[in-house]
Amino acid sequence: MRVRQLAWSAFACAALGCGTKAPTTVGDATTADAFVPGIDAYEDSDGDGISDGTEGRYDPGGPRDTDGDGAPDAKDPDSDNDGVTDLDEGVADWDGDGVPNYVDPFNDGPPPAIQLVAISTTFNSPIGIDYHSPTNSVVMSVNYPSGAPSNLERIEANGDHQPFSTFGGLTDEVKIATVRPGNMGGFTPGELFVGNGVDGQIVRVSADGSTFQNPWVDLTGDNNGLMRGSLYVDRTGLYGGDLFVVTTTGQLWRITSAGAATKLADVTGVHLEGLFIVPNVPVRYGPLAGKILAGAEAQHLLYAFDATGAYQTYAVGVDIEDIEVVPAHENFFGVNFGSSRLLGATAEDFQPMVGDVLLTQEVVATGAVGLYRLQWDGTALSAQELTLKPDSATVAQWEHTTLAPAGIVEIPPIN
Ligand SMILES: [Ca+2]
Ligand SMILES: [Ca+2]
Numbered sequence: 001m002r003v004r005q006l007a008w009s010a011f012a013c014a015a016l017g018c019g020t021k022a023p024t025t026v027g028d029a030t031t032a033d034a035f036v037p038g039i040d041a042y043e044d045s046d047g048d049g050i051s052d053g054t055e056g057r058y059d060p061g062g063p064r065d066t067d068g069d070g071a072p073d074a075k076d077p078d079s080d081n082d083g084v085t086d087l088d089e090g091v092a093d094w095d096g097d098g099v100p101n102y103v104d105p106f107n108d109g110p111p112p113a114i115q116l117v118a119i120s121t122t123f124n125s126p127i128g129i130d131y132h133s134p135t136n137s138v139v140m141s142v143n144y145p146s147g148a149p150s151n152l153e154r155i156e157a158n159g160d161h162q163p164f165s166t167f168g169g170l171t172d173e174v175k176i177a178t179v180r181p182g183n184m185g186g187f188t189p190g191e192l193f194v195g196n197g198v199d200g201q202i203v204r205v206s207a208d209g210s211t212f213q214n215p216w217v218d219l220t221g222d223n224n225g226l227m228r229g230s231l232y233v234d235r236t237g238l239y240g241g242d243l244f245v246v247t248t249t250g251q252l253w254r255i256t257s258a259g260a261a262t263k264l265a266d267v268t269g270v271h272l273e274g275l276f277i278v279p280n281v282p283v284r285y286g287p288l289a290g291k292i293l294a295g296a297e298a299q300h301l302l303y304a305f306d307a308t309g310a311y312q313t314y315a316v317g318v319d320i321e322d323i324e325v326v327p328a329h330e331n332f333f334g335v336n337f338g339s340s341r342l343l344g345a346t347a348e349d350f351q352p353m354v355g356d357v358l359l360t361q362e363v364v365a366t367g368a369v370g371l372y373r374l375q376w377d378g379t380a381l382s383a384q385e386l387t388l389k390p391d392s393a394t395v396a397q398w399e400h401t402t403l404a405p406a407g408i409v410e411i412p413p414i415n
């Protein structure tokens with residue numbers, strides 16, 4: 001009897017199907033297939049947290065492909081091809097134009113109003129700032145201009161700050177470049193590069209601050225200029241994850257992790273500073289896509305170099321001190337030189353301009369913010385100044401700025 005029941009059950013399952021759900025064909029999201037309400041709508045083929053149904057997999061005219069690259073939104077990690085992933089953008093509408101972030105490659109509306117918060121921790125003459133990923137904290141150069149007793153400090157989320165390295169005595173303005181995770185150039189995440197106040201010399205500091213090579217690289221030739229200036233490690237992969245530096249005499253160099261340095265450009269007599277490599281996303285950046293950007297404060301120009309060192313300049317009305325692209329889910333920190341304070345703002349405040357270029361101007365008019373959104377509208381580049389919320393702290397004079405998932409006291413870290 002028992003055997004017969006089992007045999008019958010096996011037959012019934014084969015003929016009729018067992019379980020509570022009839023089998024459905026998952027299929028390939030590149031072709032329209034039958035939508036099963038309440039089941040398929042919740043599949044997430046590309047694992048970005050947005051369901052296939054929401055991503056238009058079952059649209060009557062076939063799966064939606066917002067950027068037209070052949071990969072439907074349900075299988076495209078960047079549905080609008082704006083350089084920010086669907087995972088980071090999600091279905092919210094940060095610029096308030098009615099189009100969800102993940103299918104909205106352009107930030108409409110005015111640049112954001114932000115609340116700058118004066119971080120209660122004080123520092124001794126800070127200049128440079130960047131993100132140290134191994135400790136999820138911010139590193140700064142302090143004790144300008146002597147560099148005594150030490151040049152670099154790391155700031156904990158509770159505001160405690162401690163020497164990042166015992167290394168000291170670097171004079172001049174010490175600008176910092178750190179290596180972020182995923183570097184493809186052979187650098188170690190958390191490694192840090194600075195100038196040392198000597199013409200053409202670059203210092204390399206290990207990711208834990210314990211060792212430093214001074215100098216690590218001494219650029220060939222004379223009158224290379226100082227790294228103040230700026231240093232930056234490629235995060236796009238367009239330039240192999242290499243280190244780039246611009247100098248006070250107008251040179252642009254590319255340096256591999258093995259220390260091989262190539263001079264790309266020499267814009268004699270132009271103090272280049274602020275350095276950033278823009279992702280190759282033409283829809284968002286126009287002629288700046290994939291370019292190496294640097295500011296020329298005294299000339300009131302933005303320089304955009306290609307891999308050969310050829311460049312174009314743009315007058316956008318900002319005397320550029322620093323350049324960033326605003327990532328999703330990262331806080332803003334800037335050195336307010338006049339007060340030896342850090343000013344911070346939350347990632348939420350910067351959401352309406354995620355993916356856009358942020359320009360910092362050193363000299364700030366009374367009541368202004370000195371931060372600008374550089375935007376490409378399909379025809380022209382324009383720089384639009386951000387505004388301050390009524391309860392914001394004020395800016396005296398900007399030095400370097402950074403965006404980071406780290407937190408410091410009043411600005412909580414990103415979870
Ligand atoms: Ca999805
Ligand atoms: Ca696509």
Ligand SMILES: [Ca+2]
Pocket residue numbers: 078079080081082083084085086089101102
């Ligand atoms: Ca996107």
Ligand SMILES: [Ca+2]
Pocket residue numbers: 092093094095096097098099100101104
């Ligand atoms: Ca939108």
